[in-house]
Amino acid sequence: MPLSPDPYSALRHAARYVQQFRRKTFVIKLGGAMLSDPKLRRSACEQIALLWTFSIRPIVVHGGGPELDTLCDALHLPIEKVAGRRVTSAPVLDAAKMVLAGKLHTDLLADLQAAGVPSVGLSGVDAGLIKARKRPPVMVTEPGAPEGRLVDYGLVGDIESVDTRVVEHLRAADYVPVVAPLSGGPDGAVYNTNADTVAAALAVALSAEKLFFLVEVPGLLRNVSDPTSLVTLANLTDLATMENTGAISGGMRPKAHAIRHALVGGVGSVHLVSGVMPNALLEEVFTNEGSGTMVVRESAPKPAGAVG
Numbered sequence: 001m002p003l004s005p006d007p008y009s010a011l012r013h014a015a016r017y018v019q020q021f022r023r024k025t026f027v028i029k030l031g032g033a034m035l036s037d038p039k040l041r042r043s044a045c046e047q048i049a050l051l052w053t054f055s056i057r058p059i060v061v062h063g064g065g066p067e068l069d070t071l072c073d074a075l076h077l078p079i080e081k082v083a084g085r086r087v088t089s090a091p092v093l094d095a096a097k098m099v100l101a102g103k104l105h106t107d108l109l110a111d112l113q114a115a116g117v118p119s120v121g122l123s124g125v126d127a128g129l130i131k132a133r134k135r136p137p138v139m140v141t142e143p144g145a146p147e148g149r150l151v152d153y154g155l156v157g158d159i160e161s162v163d164t165r166v167v168e169h170l171r172a173a174d175y176v177p178v179v180a181p182l183s184g185g186p187d188g189a190v191y192n193t194n195a196d197t198v199a200a201a202l203a204v205a206l207s208a209e210k211l212f213f214l215v216e217v218p219g220l221l222r223n224v225s226d227p228t229s230l231v232t233l234a235n236l237t238d239l240a241t242m243e244n245t246g247a248i249s250g251g252m253r254p255k256a257h258a259i260r261h262a263l264v265g266g267v268g269s270v271h272l273v274s275g276v277m278p279n280a281l282l283e284e285v286f287t288n289e290g291s292g293t294m295v296v297r298e299s300a301p302k303p304a305g306a307v308g
């Protein structure tokens with residue numbers, strides 16, 4: 001049920017959640033698709049501002065895939081993605097730095113600032129926040145393909161460690177860290193790392209209560225071409241089934257990995273929420289029913305006598 005139209009009843013209802021989540025860490029990943037639309041970006045920033053006002057401690061991680069595609073097009077660089085991750089040559093990595101730690105990052109910081117959130121931008125390279133090594137060629141199986149194929153992703157980093165000290169310093173001073181999905185390797189190397197993967201690694205390292213993915217779709221869908229086929233609650237077994245049957249494809253594949261990594265790593269719950277529907281993030285946090293998909297490690301056992 002959405003929040004009651006009676007303001008006092010709505011306040012009382014929300015207050016329960018405010019108490020429960022005070023000083024808890026929420027990692028909020030903003031997807032590149034919704035970030036390309038300034039109106040949606042502002043709406044997400046306003047919702048994050050409200051969480052912050054209620055003493056929830058957000059860490060924002062952002063994507064930027066579609067804006068990077070646009071820049072690659074303009075620069076006549078090839079766009080190749082396999083299982084939702086970009087094959088990254090040296091010129092594509094340069095373009096990634098320009099978008100992910102440049103224009104889009106700065107625009108997001110400006111919108112958060114305008115919404116009243118004192119935010120500070122970092123990439124995974126800053127202060128050794130995200131350390132990675134170059135991903136070796138890996139076998140990837142595409143849905144529908146009988147066999148896997150060996151893929152060299154180029155300058156893509158596999159995360160090796162997360163050093164949260166810079167984030168802790170910022171939070172101690174009441175700043176909200178905003179992290180761009182680049183990672184640092186040995187000898188000054190910089191790697192492109194999927195933002196979903198970065199968000200999950202940070203959520204685990206910070207023992208986050210919740211990890212949110214704001215996406216263009218209403219949440220996890222049983223059938224990607226049917227927006228009404230929303231899955232409201234899922235566990236890791238359900239997720240694996242959807243991956244195996246090919247119901248999870250494209251950009252949802254790195255998210256499925258990230259969700260698993262986060263939940264196995266101790267994050268309480270992961271939420272896929274619309275970045276398009278007004279206030280969907282707030283509805284997910286402050287109502288029982290939520291607005292999108294909640295994924296938990298294991299579903300609670302059904303009470304004795306329950307059917308189904």
Ligand SMILES: Nc1ncnc2c1ncn2[C@@H]1O[C@H](COP(=O)(O)OP(=O)(O)O)[C@@H](O)[C@H]1O
Pocket residue numbers: 030031032033034063064065084214215216217219220221222223224247248249250251252253
């Ligand atoms: N089962 C599914 N449920 C929802 N979305 C799915 C599913 N399978 C594939 N997708 C696709 O994954 C996309 C989200 O991934 P992506 O485009 O990388 O988003 P973002 O830029 O927010 O990370 C959705 O917009 C949708 O097209």
Ligand SMILES: CC(=O)N[C@@H](CCC(=O)OP(=O)(O)O)C(=O)O
Pocket residue numbers: 030031032033062063064065066068084085086096156181192193194195196251
């Ligand atoms: C290796 C890899 O795939 N990196 C991603 C980083 C940006 C990202 O993850 O953006 P979204 O969240 O919008 O998908 C990319 O180059 O697109």
